[in-house]
Amino acid sequence: MSDEILEGASLTLEQFCAVAALERAWLVERIEAGLIPAEGTSAASWRFSGATLARVRRMREIERAYDAAPELAALVADMLEEMDRLRARLRRFD
C-alpha cells in the first residue's frame, strides 16, 4: 500500500469538501469572507491543510446548534484554537 504524508496545505477545494462532507457553496462563502484560511488566490488554486478540518467542523457545529452567524462561529473557533494552544503550553508546565 502506498502511503504518502500530505504536507501542510495540500487539499484542493473539491478534495476538502469531500473529506469534510461540506457543500462547496457553504465553504466558498466563508473563505471569501476570510473566516476560513485557504492558501492561494482563487478557488482553483486554493489549498487546505488538515488543521483547517478541525476549524471547519467546529464552525459548522456552532452555526447549526445556535443558528449562529458565520462570523460568530468563526470567532468561537478562533477562541477554541487559542484555548488549544494555551492548553498545549500548560501541559508542558504540569
Add this chain to the structure above:
Amino acid sequence: MEFKDYYRTLGVGREASADEVKRAYRKLARKFHPDVSKEPDAAERMKEVNEAYAVLSDPEKRAAYDRLGSGPPPGQDFRPPPGWDKGFEFTERGFAPEEAAGFSDFFSEIFGRMGRGQGFTRAHAGEHHARILLDLEDSFTGPTRQISLQTPKVDDKGHLTLETRTLNVKIPRGIRAGQMIRLAGQGAAVRGERNPGDLLLEVDFRPHPRLQPEGRDLHMTVPVAPWEAALGAVLPIDLPGGGELSVRIPAGAEPGRRLRVRGKGLPSNPPGDLYLDVRIVAPPADTPLAKELYEALRAEAGFDPRKEWREMR
C-alpha cells in the same frame, strides 16, 4: 434493537413545541460541548443529544417517530411495526452524513432511508477520511498499525449503514500531529464509480507522559536537584526514538531554563529539536541529617529569596 427515547434525551415532554426542543438542545449542546465540557462522557452524550435533535427538530422525522409510540417496556427489544413509515421520505439536513452514520442502530434503521442517488453518494464520490491516534514513538519507528474503519454505506434498499473494514497502515516515519496520510484507492467504494477514491487519515498523538510535541519539536520537563542546577551536571536522558543521550546542564541553570538538543525531535526532514525544560526539585527535610544540611545552608548561604519580590509593588 434498543428503542431510543429522544424526548428523554433532550429532557422535554412529547408535547414540547419546536421552540422548546431547540432551547433544550442548545442548553445541552453547551453543557456537553467536547471542547469545554467537564463531564467525563461529554463526547458520547453530545452524540446522543445530536441524534435526538436530528429527529425532533425535523417535522417529518418527528411525526414518524411519534407514530412509533413510546417504545416497548424496559428490557424488551424494539421492532418497528410494518408499514409504519408509509408516506415518509426522509432527507438529511444539517448533519453531515458521516456524523449521521455514527448515530445509533435505532436511528439508522428508522431514519436511514436516504433518498437514493441524492447528495450523500455524490458528496462521497472520491475521497474519504478518518482519524488515527498514534503514539509519539510511532513517528520514530514507523510501524504498521491495524485500524478499524467504520464507513457509511448505502445498501440496495437505500439504508444508511456502517460497514467495518480493517486496514493495515504503514505509518511513515517522521509523521506529525495534524498531518494526513493518504492511502491511494482505499476510500469508500461508491456505487456507480469504478474506482474508489483515496482514504485520508488525519493524524493525532495520544498524550505522552513525558513528551509534548509541538510541530516537529518535542518538549520535555527534566527534574533536577538544586545542586545539579547550581553546580552543573551531566544527565542521562532517554531519547524517545530509543537510545540515551548525555545532556550537560550548565552551572547556574535557573528554573525554567530551556535547553535545546538539536535534531532530536521528531525525525521528519529536517528533524525537529528536543527541548528540555529544567525544573528544580527541592529535597525534603525528612531526616535529621537533611535538616542539618538545610540549617547549614541557611546559616552560611546568605540567600534572600524575596529580595526582588519586595521591590515589586
